Amino acid sequence: MFSSNAFAAVSGSLPAGFMQWYVGLMIVAVIVGTVADMIHKGSAKYFFANARKTRAQGKPVNKASIAVKTVAVDVLASGEFCNPRRRVAHLLTMYGFILYVVTTALMVFVYPTAATPTPALVAQLWWLGGLMVMVGGYWFWFFIRVDVAAEGSSPLRLMRADLFILSLLASATLGLLWAWLQASGSAASWLFFGLYLLATTVLFGGVYWSKFAHMFFKPAAAFDKRLAEADGTNMNLPLLSRDDPAQRERHSMELLRNAPMDMGLGIKREAPRHY
Numbered sequence: 001m002f003s004s005n006a007f008a009a010v011s012g013s014l015p016a017g018f019m020q021w022y023v024g025l026m027i028v029a030v031i032v033g034t035v036a037d038m039i040h041k042g043s044a045k046y047f048f049a050n051a052r053k054t055r056a057q058g059k060p061v062n063k064a065s066i067a068v069k070t071v072a073v074d075v076l077a078s079g080e081f082c083n084p085r086r087r088v089a090h091l092l093t094m095y096g097f098i099l100y101v102v103t104t105a106l107m108v109f110v111y112p113t114a115a116t117p118t119p120a121l122v123a124q125l126w127w128l129g130g131l132m133v134m135v136g137g138y139w140f141w142f143f144i145r146v147d148v149a150a151e152g153s154s155p156l157r158l159m160r161a162d163l164f165i166l167s168l169l170a171s172a173t174l175g176l177l178w179a180w181l182q183a184s185g186s187a188a189s190w191l192f193f194g195l196y197l198l199a200t201t202v203l204f205g206g207v208y209w210s211k212f213a214h215m216f217f218k219p220a221a222a223f224d225k226r227l228a229e230a231d232g233t234n235m236n237l238p239l240l241s242r243d244d245p246a247q248r249e250r251h252s253m254e255l256l257r258n259a260p261m262d263m264g265l266g267i268k269r270e271a272p273r274h275y
Helices: 006-011 018-041 043-055 063-075 084-110 120-144 160-183 189-205 214-231 245-249 265-269
Strands: none
Touching: 006 018, 006 084, 006 160, 018 084, 018 189, 063 214, 084 120, 084 160, 120 160, 160 189
16 A cells, blocks of 8 residues: 555546646646735745845855755754744654655656556655655644644634645645555545545645745745845844834833833743744
């Protein structure tokens, strides 16, 4: 079971090239959704405009070394997370998703039928990737996310921002259940195959409405932050003072209008629980 290609096994009962066309369509959906999200939010326009504005004021830096550090620390090791549990859950989900997607593409495009035997390792890595997504994703969903761990909300409370993680978990869970039922010869495998396609379509087709595109934006944001710290442009922020009437009046609570600007920083003495 763990060494067989579920996509090859089902190919004989589907129109020729069905899965290849489906995966290709999902790739197009991700590209279109990401571009639409960038246009809607204006994130790319702001990012490049801000970079042009501030870089002229900064000192020369080695951008290559900063890029390498960004990839090594912020991307590959999820260094942004202070909470070790949150970091481990994110790493499990991230690397599991990469394994899951890459091995799916290999099984669909390189080993699409029984006539092209799939190496056992490829199928096993597909199972491993799906299981890693499930462990990291369910761990995050039920025990780590901020509204559950820090605010006491029910893990069953749903928001639009949850579309990405829920569709990802549904795709991985239903995909593995489908493969298991298919290997067992169960007639229910076709039902789960349909549900798997539905969940996967929501995952990749819902990029515009979900947090899917964060995997493209966050590395760029992390690089820009490190670049600003290195060239000194992060020091160009305006100084806040209670002597400024505008700063005093921006608080709706009377007791905060004359409070020191650094009030509340004592929270940093507490162990981070949600980020």
